[in-house]
Amino acid sequence: MFAYIVRRVAAGMVMILAMSLVTMVLFFASPVDPARYTCGKNCTPELLEQNRKALGYDQPVLSYWVDFTKGIFVGSEFPKDPALKKSAPETIADCPAPCLGYSPQSSRPVRDIIVEKLPVSASLAIAAFIMWMIAGVGLGIVAALRKGTLVDRAIVGSALVFYAFPTFFIGLGLYVFLALKWGIVPVPAYTSIADGGVGLWLQGLLLPALTLALVYIAGYIRLTRAFVLEAKGEDYLRTAQAKGLKSGRILFKHTLRGALTPIATVAGLDLGGLLGGTIITEQVFNYDGLGRTAVMAATTYDLPVTVGIVLVAATFVITANIVVDVLYAVIDPRVKYS
Amino acid sequence: MSEIHRDVEFGAGTATETFDLEQEPAAKKIEGRTPWQLARARLRRDKLSMIALTVASLVVLMAVLAPILDAVGILKPNDFNPELIDPALGGYPRGAFGGMSWSHPLGVEPGTGRDTLSRVVLGLTFSLIVAISATLIAVVVGTVLGLIAGFLGHWADWGISRFADMVLAFPVTLMLLALSGMFIELIGRVVPNDNVATGLYIIFVLGFFGWPTFARIIRGQVLSMREREFIEAARSLGASNRRIYFKELLPNLWAPILVYGTLVLPAYVSAEAALSFLGVGIKPPTPTLGNILANSVNYASSVPIFFLVPGLAIATVVLSFNLLGDGLRDALDPKADR
Numbered sequence: 001m002f003a004y005i006v007r008r009v010a011a012g013m014v015m016i017l018a019m020s021l022v023t024m025v026l027f028f029a030s031p032v033d034p035a036r037y038t039c040g041k042n043c044t045p046e047l048l049e050q051n052r053k054a055l056g057y058d059q060p061v062l063s064y065w066v067d068f069t070k071g072i073f074v075g076s077e078f079p080k081d082p083a084l085k086k087s088a089p090e091t092i093a094d095c096p097a098p099c100l101g102y103s104p105q106s107s108r109p110v111r112d113i114i115v116e117k118l119p120v121s122a123s124l125a126i127a128a129f130i131m132w133m134i135a136g137v138g139l140g141i142v143a144a145l146r147k148g149t150l151v152d153r154a155i156v157g158s159a160l161v162f163y164a165f166p167t168f169f170i171g172l173g174l175y176v177f178l179a180l181k182w183g184i185v186p187v188p189a190y191t192s193i194a195d196g197g198v199g200l201w202l203q204g205l206l207l208p209a210l211t212l213a214l215v216y217i218a219g220y221i222r223l224t225r226a227f228v229l230e231a232k233g234e235d236y237l238r239t240a241q242a243k244g245l246k247s248g249r250i251l252f253k254h255t256l257r258g259a260l261t262p263i264a265t266v267a268g269l270d271l272g273g274l275l276g277g278t279i280i281t282e283q284v285f286n287y288d289g290l291g292r293t294a295v296m297a298a299t300t301y302d303l304p305v306t307v308g309i310v311l312v313a314a315t316f317v318i319t320a321n322i323v324v325d326v327l328y329a330v331i332d333p334r335v336k337y338s
Numbered sequence: 339m340s341e342i343h344r345d346v347e348f349g350a351g352t353a354t355e356t357f358d359l360e361q362e363p364a365a366k367k368i369e370g371r372t373p374w375q376l377a378r379a380r381l382r383r384d385k386l387s388m389i390a391l392t393v394a395s396l397v398v399l400m401a402v403l404a405p406i407l408d409a410v411g412i413l414k415p416n417d418f419n420p421e422l423i424d425p426a427l428g429g430y431p432r433g434a435f436g437g438m439s440w441s442h443p444l445g446v447e448p449g450t451g452r453d454t455l456s457r458v459v460l461g462l463t464f465s466l467i468v469a470i471s472a473t474l475i476a477v478v479v480g481t482v483l484g485l486i487a488g489f490l491g492h493w494a495d496w497g498i499s500r501f502a503d504m505v506l507a508f509p510v511t512l513m514l515l516a517l518s519g520m521f522i523e524l525i526g527r528v529v530p531n532d533n534v535a536t537g538l539y540i541i542f543v544l545g546f547f548g549w550p551t552f553a554r555i556i557r558g559q560v561l562s563m564r565e566r567e568f569i570e571a572a573r574s575l576g577a578s579n580r581r582i583y584f585k586e587l588l589p590n591l592w593a594p595i596l597v598y599g600t601l602v603l604p605a606y607v608s609a610e611a612a613l614s615f616l617g618v619g620i621k622p623p624t625p626t627l628g629n630i631l632a633n634s635v636n637y638a639s640s641v642p643i644f645f646l647v648p649g650l651a652i653a654t655v656v657l658s659f660n661l662l663g664d665g666l667r668d669a670l671d672p673k674a675d676r
Contacts, residue, residue: 015500015503015504015507018504019504019507019508022504026517027516027517027520160657160660160661161653161657163656163660164604164652164653164654164656164657164660165649165652165653165656166608166611166612166615166631166649166652167608167612168611168612168615168631168632168635169611169631169635169645169649169652172635172638172645173638173645173649176638176639177638177639180639181639273509275509279509279511279512279515279616280511280612280615280616283615283616291512294512294515294516295515295616297516298512298515298516298518298519299515299519299617301519306512306516309512310508310509310512310513310516313508313509313512314507314508314509317506317507317509318507321507
């Protein structure tokens, strides 16, 4: 088991390094000059050349990537210019390890930006995750137990309808009508726990998290329903019934145990991939998290920030994959890894 | 050759079918039917899927007819009607329900007075062109790579599978956004029209991030089929690899390709809308469901009808194709017991 985990983590790290290389090839090897976007309308060729050099865009993509990877482990400096460091050390920005690059547009190391914005996206992701797990799994169980009835159809049908509308349509609909027009819920705005306590934090999260949760609920209802129905056909349930166990006990101890294992797998993967998925919700609710930062970075061609967020999001996906595989063996004793 | 083994493959389905037939007095005679006929019969019995099929066909028919209706002047997506909007009200349509009338059944666009129905119907055409093309790219690339991975095995399988894992770990929305500036400019060097370049970009990138799912499905199918007798038989008869791929394997893969294609298509319709909302979609005056909805969000509370119409249009497309995909999956599954 331990050897398996070590092997998976090592493979995951190689994957992230490969992804960083691919990302850089995509951004820097295209014939469009990325430095052009760092210098505004009054750009001179000299200024352009200076920017290009400062950001390292003048190097071949492979050596840029080597520099970037080295920066993660030993830190880096921007611009990388020994001569400038001697003559004017105050113009050099230090980027200690793990350095994810330096944003020319906001004059800050990329890591600082990500660390600052991550709590917002993480709050949103976790709140949405809790909502859709409770609602999705709960309603899925109800639908499975009432299979074929009106309740079943109403649950599955309404979830599908919510799924069919684009996220930003649902989000803006909730925002404009519930918060602005009718004033049923307070206008959502992010307040960190440190600033406003748990109450304000949750209040600000209510609508955005609900929007994000609605995207996933339909899938989870259908998954749960299918797995519970499948688990109900297993022999061990008939045994439990034959033993004369109470139906509540059968449901929670036997049926759900079997049904929830695959759902936990899907849930872990979805949570890992959620960071890349909060973009629209953050944009709708003006939430200043990683998603919105990524949109800003993409529209202002702040490449180092974009690359940093892409890699952080990918790291979450890969980590979730490994954690889920390992947990699977823990939850389900029938699974063995070698 | 492939006919024979396909009958074996769908053996379970044949048995079920025979059983069902015997319950209907009108058709006592046992007939031989191809798997496709069986699937069609199963689909026809599924009311919800038939409704979905009807709606989806109408959607496609409308999308095909829209450019013709536009050309002959029945649809007027770009005719400004200043007399229908009220400058005193900030350019909102005159009259109730967003300016609905017999000549403009779904109202008019605030600010310009353009006919909403015309724009939505023609928008459907462009949205479907993007979604269908992206689906085709994902299907073709995924099928070819999945076939190769599953059939060649060894290093080819390893390489393709790891590449697929990597592509899946990328945050798609973020990549679409981040790559848009450069790649649209790049495509724009070959294609003069900005909107065509944007459309091509969306198609390519959605297709690129979409193929791994197909490749995985096809690979799984091929792995289970590779060891089957009919492949062995073909090989012992001296069939070339190419013949085995395209004549023996591919005919058995149409069912999963069709099902997942039908399920991916609506996701791409939503993706196009999301990109318009984030500001990288196809720009007006060319209407797409996405850019109509993205524009309408500004009027969500002042002209709710104008906000609701494109949202409902997208939901109709997504819902009908999703339900159709589910229905096809059940109908094409030989083990489906219903």
